[in-house]
Amino acid sequence: MTDADPYMRERYDMVEHQIQARGVSDPRVLAAMRKVPRHLFVPPPLARAAYQDRPLPIGEGQTISQPYIVAVMTELLELKPSDRVLEVGTGSGYQAALLAELADRVISVERLPGVAEQARENLARAGITGVRVIVGDGTEGYLEEAPYDGIVVTAATPAVPEPLIEQLAEGGRLVAPVGSRDMQDLVKVVKSRDGQVSRFTFGGVCFVPLIGRYGWKEEGFP
Numbered sequence: 001m002t003d004a005d006p007y008m009r010e011r012y013d014m015v016e017h018q019i020q021a022r023g024v025s026d027p028r029v030l031a032a033m034r035k036v037p038r039h040l041f042v043p044p045p046l047a048r049a050a051y052q053d054r055p056l057p058i059g060e061g062q063t064i065s066q067p068y069i070v071a072v073m074t075e076l077l078e079l080k081p082s083d084r085v086l087e088v089g090t091g092s093g094y095q096a097a098l099l100a101e102l103a104d105r106v107i108s109v110e111r112l113p114g115v116a117e118q119a120r121e122n123l124a125r126a127g128i129t130g131v132r133v134i135v136g137d138g139t140e141g142y143l144e145e146a147p148y149d150g151i152v153v154t155a156a157t158p159a160v161p162e163p164l165i166e167q168l169a170e171g172g173r174l175v176a177p178v179g180s181r182d183m184q185d186l187v188k189v190v191k192s193r194d195g196q197v198s199r200f201t202f203g204g205v206c207f208v209p210l211i212g213r214y215g216w217k218e219e220g221f222p
């Protein structure tokens with residue numbers, strides 16, 4: 001532990017006990033999680049809870065996801081250093097920071113302007129470059145920078161938004177929590193070199209809703 005990084009021990013413990021111990025084994029993902037200072041991506045009063053095995057509130061009813069789930073979703077993306085990645089749901093910017101460690105370019109779309117601005121500040125504070133945060137409806141993807149080798153949706157969706165499948169490169173991988181507003185499965189979509197799409201389902205998760213044209217309607221709206 002150093003003054004510059006007072007949470008290094010907790011971060012290494014998080015990776016060993018919460019992530020490696022539960023079967024995440026990609027060495028690049030584990031190294032990124034040891035490196036990115038998660039405590040800089042939570043509201044300052046919650047910094048001491050940043051390495052606990054749970055999601056935390058980040059304001060505006062949104063959350064930074066549980067470290068283990070972030071690790072699983074990141075591993076499922078199978079990123080290479082040359083990859084271009086789209087994240088839908090910037091939230092705190094923490095997962096975008098990890099993606100930036102593993103890929104060449106990261107575009108992250110966030111629906112709420114205040115959340116996006118805080119994420120930009122968090123990323124700058126953590127010294128992370130290589131992430132472009134865009135305000136918009138990520139269910140429509142981000143056509144300007146498509147196609148993407150990896151797409152991760154970090155909010156619960158009733159179905160994988162069609163534009164995201166269209167914006168996935170041949171050979172690309174997409175990971176999303178798909179299900180009801182209360183409970184979802186992690187779904188991985190792989191687009192083969194000849195454009196065929198295959199789907200694989202993993203265990204249950206619980207995310208805040210993806211609200212947009214190809215997601216859920218805002219609560220209180222028909």
Ligand code: SAM
Pocket residue numbers: 062063064065088089090091092093094095096109110111112115136137138139154155207208209210211212213215
């Ligand atoms: N990946 C984030 C992190 O590392 O902190 C956690 C994301 S949080 C669980 C889900 C985020 O998705 C929220 O910030 C929410 O505002 C955002 N969101 C919901 N619907 C969206 C949409 N249609 N487009 C973009 N972002 C959306």
